Amino acid sequence: MTAIRLPADQAGLTVVDWRDVPGANVVRHVEDDQPCLVEREVRHQGEPILLVAHADRERLAAARVEIDYARDQPLLDPLASDRVHKHIVIRKGDLAAGFAQADLVVEGEYRTGHQEHVYIETNGVIAVPEPSGGITVHGSFQCPYYVHKALMHLLAMSAEQVRVLQTEPGGGFGGKEEFPSMLAGHAALLALKARRPVKMVYDRAEDMWATTKRHPSIVRHRTGVTRDGRLVAMEVEVVLDGGAYVTLSPVVLSRGCIHAAGPYRCPNVAIDGRAVFTNTNPNGAFRGFGAPQTEFAVEVHLDRVADALGMDPVKLREKNVLRPGDTTATGQRMGQDCSALAVLREAVRRSGYRRKRRRLAGTNRGIGLALFYHGSGFTGAGEVRLASRCSLATTEHGVEILVASTEIGQGTRTMHAQIVADTMGVPYDQVEVAVPDTARVPDSGPTVASRTCMVVGRILQRCAEDLKARLDGLSPAEHFARHGRVVVTKQYEPPPGILWDEATYAGDAYATFGWACDVAEVRYDPDTFAVATERMTAVHEFGRPIHPVMARGQIEGGTAQGVGFALLEHVVMHDGGMANAQLTNYVIPTTLDTPRLETVMLENHYPYGPFGAKGV
Incomplete structure (x- = not known):
């Protein structure tokens, strides 16, 4: 980029560029190579450069931004590429x-x-600035803790200052694993600068054009x-x-x-x-x-x-x-x-x-x-490194499941509730599943890689076995009424005999x-x-x-x-x-x-x- 020209009349507009990023200007993934907002070099057509928000859609649509580029020859053939990720x-x-x-x-x-993923619901988030200086983000996510970690890094905030809640989305198929960290970062930056809630929802064309x-x-x-x-x-x-x-x-x-x-x-x-x-x-x-x-x-x-x-x-x-x-x-x-x-x-x-x-x-x-x-x-040792944790808690109505695993249409909530109900011998309708909220639930790992049933479900089964043993024959609701809330937390334990050499694959x-x-x-x-x-x-x-x-x-x-x-x-x-x-x-x-x-x-x-x- 060689120049950016903003509207002459910026009344009511909130404009954010890379200089407004309080932390590291990267979207945290496997490597920190992708900027949240480009500083100079644009590497692909869908790369975000500038964020502009207004309370009035028509006023926002009239805000014209012009960008000048010094063009270079793009590399489009993977077989001709010597740059290896x-x-x-x-x-x-x-x-x-x-x-x-x-x-x-x-x-x-x-x-x-x-x-293209073509999930029914496109990517969308709502970012709300908190009076304490923190940020709360609601969105169509697969992995709330991915977004949580990315926002901490981007905004230079502590874990307690960032709260991420998943709203059950219309599908994901992997398309809402890593990209929502980008969109959540954009909404959060705008919300913090505007000091008011910001809603960003891609339309279908934007979603297909910009996402992975x-x-x-x-x-x-x-x-x-x-x-x-x-x-x-x-x-x-x-x-x-x-x-x-x-x-x-x-x-x-x-x-x-x-x-x-x-x-x-x-x-x-x-x-x-x-x-x-x-x-x-x-x-x-x-x-x-x-x-x-x-x-x-x-x-x-x-x-x-x-x-x-x-x-x-x-x-x-x-x-x-x-x-x-x-x-x-x-x-x-x-x-x-x-x-x-x-x-x-x-x-x-x-x-x-x-x-x-x-x-x-x-x-x-x-x-x-x-x-x-x-x-x-x-x-390999990926699950050991994740060290996923799950919790079960007694409530006045029965049992509450506390996990970060998300429902994206595949039946996570139903399946997890079944596992807990059958293990504890309690009616299915006495098992509640908490909203994936980083302020309430432990990090049970991302909802990816065919792991939510086998890995997270097994941790929950162990929690249920432990909790059942602690209830002394009482129902969860009865035990809660007599003794108050009981919480059981378990961490992933690998099956025996799993040996993997990351260096030699x-x-x-x-x-x-x-x-x-x-x-x-x-x-x-x-x-x-x-x-x-x-x-x-x-x-x-x-x-x-x-x-x-x-x-x-x-x-x-x-x-x-x-x-x-x-x-x-x-x-x-x-x-x-x-x-x-x-x-x-x-x-x-x-x-x-x-x-x-x-x-x-x-x-x-x-x-x-x-x-x-x-x-x-």
């Missing part, structure tokens, strides 16, 4: 020796683009296989477009790389991943967190390997699928909670895959499948995995080449479902998003910005596009989850 290397066995054993080597490159997306990916595979279909070498290169700032790219790349070899047994594996800089909006969390990109690539690639061998793709998968005792690319040994073969065989049986594959050959219809897995919780990446196999029946129009999905069979194993109806809803919703990502959704980029930032031009699946879906949930109880549950 994160680099990850995974090694297993001897790759050269593996390829020497191979009778056939198959190579392929697979690409995915951006994906799923990382575009380029994944290259080189696979060595014997004539009978045994995988002997897998070489994978993963490139993610991280955009202009780091945000959550290291974590997304981490999960993507760990899952890049798929749920398969291979003695020799080399995975190299990097998330790189481009002059586009920073990309961030989105359902699956990097794994959908890399697992899509390995599944398509295995179909090509099967084709090159002249082998049925199911037979190839059955021959190489992980079983108890096998090790993943990171060297994690599978236990009895490994259900890869079970979900594969059940999906093939339920869908009539083999019969339909023979019948549909040579027609404009087809059938295919994908086998996948997903680690529950944070990678080797060991137990996750405490456990969920397993799934989806079969899709499709038809295509030979004139337009349009593809439609007619029917899907989804077989999932994630321990014991705490609430089967809501779990089924998660599978159905994820399937619809997958259909959209594969067939309909396309972010059009122009000069590094989203050119089709409106729902008239960004097409998402409707009920007419969503296939008939048979959902099957297999149970394989995980001993360290609440009632045997993992993450969906």
Whole structure:
């Protein structure tokens, strides 16, 4: 930027720039590289520079701000970028020796683009300055304590001066994990300067244009296989477009790389991943967190390997699928909670895959499948570092759950209340769930990474067991009436035997995995080449479902998003910005596009989850 010209008449306007930031002018994420308000260099089209507020919308709309720029050549091609946000290397066995054993080597490159979250409710916050000099922020968040920590850093305030409350949002899908810290910072800065409450809610076009997306990916595979279909070498290169700032790219790349070899047994594996800089909006969390990109690539690639061998793709998968005792690319040994073969065989049986594959050959219809897995919780020692805490308290009505885990449409409140009610043996309607409020609830970690049921739910179960033992046979309400409030707090305890080396990316990446196999029946129009999905069979194993109806809803919703990502959704980029930032031009699946879906949930109880549950 070379110049900023503000309106001549600034009566009633509140204007904030980087000089008004009392603390560090950064949005606290994995790294502190992203400014809350730009000082000089603008790295992408959606970068915030100036905040302007007024009590009258029409007066605000008439306030014209002009900015002059000295233009530079943008970097838009991730493969041309030598600025690396994160680099990850995974090694297993001897790759050269593996390829020497191979009778056939198959190579392929697979690409995915951006994906927009399209949650029903856009990002929005209300910031209220307190007479004490602190700030209270209400908003559409997934992670209140992320926002809390970011505001403390930005505003140079203590933990007690910053209060963050989540208002139940209309969806998140990862899009309300890190970005709300930016929006909350903007609203708080305006509120503190104006000395009055400030409401900031993005309209749909603003939300689509400015916020994070799923990382575009380029994944290259080189696979060595014997004539009978045994995988002997897998070489994978993963490139993610991280955009202009780091945000959550290291974590997304981490999960993507760990899952890049798929749920398969291979003695020799080399995975190299990097998330790189481009002059586009920073990309961030989105359902699956990097794994959908890399697992899509390995599944398509295995179909090509099967084709090159002249082998049925199911037979190839059955021959190489992980079983108890096998090790993943990171060297994690599978236990009895490994259900890869079970979900594969059940999906093939339920869908009539083999019969339909023979019948549909040579027609404009087809059938295919994908086998996948997903680690529950944070990678490696991530959960230990978080040290999540949960509390239960007796009340005059029963029990109150005090956690920072948020309800974003996935059923957190219901599921947590079920776990506590069933553990304590009290009626469900006597269990209340507190509003996620950083002034009241402990930090139970973010609502991400398929951890809210398995990790937080297990901590709550331990709290409930302890609280029940303290009640001396009385109901919670009776005990409260006689003895007053009793509070039990527990902290995360890792399952035994989890060993992870962050330096070498080797060991137990996750405490456990969920397993799934989806079969899709499709038809295509030979004139337009349009593809439609007619029917899907989804077989999932994630321990014991705490609430089967809501779990089924998660599978159905994820399937619809997958259909959209594969067939309909396309972010059009122009000069590094989203050119089709409106729902008239960004097409998402409707009920007419969503296939008939048979959902099957297999149970394989995980001993360290609440009632045997993992993450969906």
